[in-house]
Amino acid sequence: MSRLIRLYEKKRGDRRTGLKSVGNLGEALFFGLFFSIGCAGLVYMLVALAWPEWRANRQFAPARCTIVDKYVGRATAQNAASLYRPEFRVVYRTPEGEYTADALYDVMGLYSSDRDAVDKLLAGFEVGQEYPCWYDPIDQRPAVLARGYSPWLYVSLLIPLSFMLIGGGRLIYTLLHWNTSQERRALLNQRTAQIDLFDAGSNHRALPTVPTDANVTNSPGTTLAYRLPIATRSGWVLFATTAACLLWNGVVAIFVIRAVGGLLRGEPQWMLVMFVVPLVAAGIGLVAYLVRQVIITTGMGPTRLEISAHPLVPGQPYELFLSQAGRLAMRRLEIWLACDEKATYHQGTDMRTETRRVFQDRCFVRTDLEINRGLPFESRCHLRVPPGAMHSFQADHNEVIWKLVVKGSVIGWPDYEREFQIVVNPAPTAAI
Amino acid sequence: MWLAEHSRVYRPGEVLEGYFRLEEASPEQVRAVELSAVWHTEGKGEEDLSVHYFERLEPASGSANDFTQPHLFKSILPPSPLSYSGLILKIRWCVRARVFLARGKELTHEVPFQLGTVPSAQSVTAT
Amino acid sequence: MNELTEKSNPFSTRFTRPGAVPFIFTSNDTRQALIERLRRAKWRGQIVGPHGSGKSTLIESLMGALEDAGKKPARFRLQSGQHRLPNGWKAEATRGKADVVVVDGYDQLWPWRKLALRAFVNRQGLGLLVTSHTGCRLPTVFRTSPDADVFQRVVHRLTPGTLQAGQLDLARAFDDAHGNIREALFALYDQYEQYSVEQRV
Numbered sequence: 191m192s193r194l195i196r197l198y199e200k201k202r203g204d205r206r207t208g209l210k211s212v213g214n215l216g217e218a219l220f221f222g223l224f225f226s227i228g229c230a231g232l233v234y235m236l237v238a239l240a241w242p243e244w245r246a247n248r249q250f251a252p253a254r255c256t257i258v259d260k261y262v263g264r265a266t267a268q269n270a271a272s273l274y275r276p277e278f279r280v281v282y283r284t285p286e287g288e289y290t291a292d293a294l295y296d297v298m299g300l301y302s303s304d305r306d307a308v309d310k311l312l313a314g315f316e317v318g319q320e321y322p323c324w325y326d327p328i329d330q331r332p333a334v335l336a337r338g339y340s341p342w343l344y345v346s347l348l349i350p351l352s353f354m355l356i357g358g359g360r361l362i363y364t365l366l367h368w369n370t371s372q373e374r375r376a377l378l379n380q381r382t383a384q385i386d387l388f389d390a391g392s393n394h395r396a397l398p399t400v401p402t403d404a405n406v407t408n409s410p411g412t413t414l415a416y417r418l419p420i421a422t423r424s425g426w427v428l429f430a431t432t433a434a435c436l437l438w439n440g441v442v443a444i445f446v447i448r449a450v451g452g453l454l455r456g457e458p459q460w461m462l463v464m465f466v467v468p469l470v471a472a473g474i475g476l477v478a479y480l481v482r483q484v485i486i487t488t489g490m491g492p493t494r495l496e497i498s499a500h501p502l503v504p505g506q507p508y509e510l511f512l513s514q515a516g517r518l519a520m521r522r523l524e525i526w527l528a529c530d531e532k533a534t535y536h537q538g539t540d541m542r543t544e545t546r547r548v549f550q551d552r553c554f555v556r557t558d559l560e561i562n563r564g565l566p567f568e569s570r571c572h573l574r575v576p577p578g579a580m581h582s583f584q585a586d587h588n589e590v591i592w593k594l595v596v597k598g599s600v601i602g603w604p605d606y607e608r609e610f611q612i613v614v615n616p617a618p619t620a621a622i
Numbered sequence: 623m624w625l626a627e628h629s630r631v632y633r634p635g636e637v638l639e640g641y642f643r644l645e646e647a648s649p650e651q652v653r654a655v656e657l658s659a660v661w662h663t664e665g666k667g668e669e670d671l672s673v674h675y676f677e678r679l680e681p682a683s684g685s686a687n688d689f690t691q692p693h694l695f696k697s698i699l700p701p702s703p704l705s706y707s708g709l710i711l712k713i714r715w716c717v718r719a720r721v722f723l724a725r726g727k728e729l730t731h732e733v734p735f736q737l738g739t740v741p742s743a744q745s746v747t748a749t
Numbered sequence: 750m751n752e753l754t755e756k757s758n759p760f761s762t763r764f765t766r767p768g769a770v771p772f773i774f775t776s777n778d779t780r781q782a783l784i785e786r787l788r789r790a791k792w793r794g795q796i797v798g799p800h801g802s803g804k805s806t807l808i809e810s811l812m813g814a815l816e817d818a819g820k821k822p823a824r825f826r827l828q829s830g831q832h833r834l835p836n837g838w839k840a841e842a843t844r845g846k847a848d849v850v851v852v853d854g855y856d857q858l859w860p861w862r863k864l865a866l867r868a869f870v871n872r873q874g875l876g877l878l879v880t881s882h883t884g885c886r887l888p889t890v891f892r893t894s895p896d897a898d899v900f901q902r903v904v905h906r907l908t909p910g911t912l913q914a915g916q917l918d919l920a921r922a923f924d925d926a927h928g929n930i931r932e933a934l935f936a937l938y939d940q941y942e943q944y945s946v947e948q949r950v
Contacts, residue, residue, distance in 0.1 A: 216844050216845060217844075220840070220844055373656060373658040373660055373673050373676060373718060373720065374656065374673075374676065374678070376660070376671055376672060376673045377658075377673040377676045396701070397701055397702045398672070398700055398702055398703065399672070399702055399703040400702050400703075531665075531708045531709060531710050531711045531743070532667075532711075533665055533666040533667025533710045533711050534667050534668065535666060535667050535668050535762050536668060536828045536829065540800060540829050541828065541829035541830070542935075544666055544667075544710055544935075546708075546709045546710045546745075547746045547747070548708060548709055548743035548744065548745070548746060549743070549744075549746060550746050578739060578740060578741060579740070579741075580704065580706050580708070580740045580743070581702060581703070581704065583702075583703050583706070583713070585663060585670035585672075586668070586670050587663070587667040587668040587669075587670050588663045588665070588667040588668075588670055588711045589711075590706070590708070590711070615702075616634065616701050616702050616704055616738070664757055664758070664761045664762075664763055665758070665761055665762070665938075666761070666762060666935060666938060667762065668762060668766075669762065669763045709939075709942060710938075712757075712758075712761075
């Protein structure tokens with residue numbers, strides 16, 4: 191066994207080189223600090239602000255006090271700005287006796303830069319008059335003249351909580367992945383991915399890597415069980431082509447106007463004319479392509495494909511229902527069952543996707559047919575995925591895709607193709 | 623490492639059973655051994671990998687001798703993905719043993735197996 | 750088909766990706782010479798070359814040499830469509846006490862992102878080593894321009910003793926790919942698959 195194993199392997203690829211454990215330690219310390227800051231902030235806000243407010247509202251005892259004096263308390267902020275708050279000198283009676291003490295408006299006693307607001311608040315209290323107050327029954331002080339909850343305080347708690355969540359979550363992740371192998375990391379990521387709150391598609395978990403068929407089973411057919419969603423949306427192609435055509439020709443038109451204007455004035459700008467000619471040619475090409483797309487989209491009419499059951503299983507027979515609308519004289523109309531492999535590779539700084547067809551079989555063909563507007567062509571046929579064939583497969587970078595392709599060859603018009611993706615499950619007879 | 627039924631083709635739902643042991647007890651400390659049954663892709667796309675079965679073993683006494691006796695591992699194989707030999711994509715299953723030694727060293731060993739009997743793909747010209 | 754007897758295609762991406770095959774120098778250049786060139790340029794430099802010429806592979810090969818030279822790299826690889834460095838890249842570079850920031854795919858960055866990166870490395874006194882398809886106003890430490898000989902040597906690294914002469918058309922693969930080694934290796938993948946099918950039959 192030792193001859194087959196490389197004793198020491200430096201990790202390359204996307205990861206940085208250097209000791210992984212040191213990197214993990216640095217990451218753990220960084221996010222640990224984040225978490226600690228969050229904890230400290232939360233503790234401070236709870237102890238210094240939320241807890242006293244709660245006590246004042248729930249535990250302070252009521253009394254009546256007489257205001258002996260009132261004034262504006264002052265403090266200086268870090269930027270040397272002045273801060274103010276209302277302060278009082280009051281006399282109140284408790285079961286323990288009579289107290290003369292300093293009192294604040296509310297238990298938090300926060301300073302504010304708004305002097306006018308503080309003055310206005312103080313103006314609401316007259317010296318010598320009696321007002322309700324609340325005092326701490328434990329030691330009879332402090333006393334406050336107002337109670338209530340501060341909504342801003344509880345919203346502000348989100349700040350330290352978010353620090354704790356970010357720091358704590360990442361810290362846990364780092365610890366779990368400390369010196370873990372590729373297999374263990376993949377397993378942890380899989381477990382996270384399997385936590386699906388909405389459980390969309392039980393097919394997905396019962397058959398790992400087989401794509402969900404929710405798109406199809408959510409779409410009932412009118413003739414057969416399910417209507418297959420079209421994979422290629424001609425509407426979007428038409429929209430994109432129209433937008434590109436308008437944009438390109440709009441810009442080119444500006445240059446054309448200038449060039450033609452110069453020619454008409456007898457002051458030809460030949461450099462501009464030479465520059466504009468290829469641009470106009472490209473614009474004409476775009477218009478021709480747009481016209482082609484319009485013909486395909488409007489002339490062909492919608493293609494509807496329904497299937498008797500879904501997902502499919504190799505070896506089993508299925509029925510298809512085809513409806514092709516439009517006003518067409520067709521040379522040929524076909525349905526093909528096809529399977530493609532698709533592989534994506536990030537090569538250096540480029541991305542490369544390759545698709546290769548590995549199976550195709552024609553399950554329907556009709557030649558020399560005429561389709562009239564308002565009377566779609568309809569037909570049924572059978573299809574069967576070969577026994578033992580590979581099932582649909584979907585991973586991050588690689589796929590096996592099964593599809594039904596409707597191909598039309600129209601007299602005098604361009605050929606068209608419409609794809610309908612289907613899901614093929616592994617054959618149950620292959621399993622125990 | 624070896625599988626109970628060498629070079630066998632497994633069907634989904636069958637039990638994958640095998641044994642693992644260290645044949646030459648290394649004088650270095652064995653920190654842990656991880657056994658896993660994984661599938662991975664191979665071909666023209668980036669490698670995808672997924673773990674079906676995973677077991678981490680830590681020696682009670684901290685000595686490599688703990689693994690000189692065969693350790694049995696067992697797992698029920700899933701219904702998918704099946705082993706596949708395509709044109710630009712292959713899906714391969716294997717059992718992997720990763721031995722963690724002192725000072726961050728690691729040894730790995732793989733035993734491949736086949737899940738399902740999907741025939742190899744043939745090249746087709748798209749019409 | 751018995752998968753257990755089927756060998757892996759040696760041109761699969763897991764064997765050809767950057768880092769899987771060491772960079773092959775054709776001239777008198779060595780890793781150490783390249784590092785020395787970078788040192789003389791005060792650890793600022795670029796590796797320039799066309800697509801698929803081995804820039805990412807060379808960067809992988811240099812990581813160890815940088816550490817041997819006492820410089821700790823902080824490496825970032827930009828993929829297609831990525832025009833900025835990942836979030837937290839500054840923290841990653843400073844937290845890891847890096848000496849050189851390595852950016853694979855520098856020319857993909859938006860211009861202001863390049864300015865920000867240059868300002869950051871200047872401020873922190875860090876080195877900067879980048880790969881680019883075109884020059885980007887840094888001293889050129891290496892220019893990748895693979896030839897057929899390099900390509901042959903890469904192929905022989907991937908297939909030591911498993912292929913005999915004439916089984917694969919290396920020249921055609923290299924010519925068809927116009928010198929892009931990566932594309933040429935993909936072409937050899939297909940050739941090898943075809944060869945394997947013929948062997949089985």
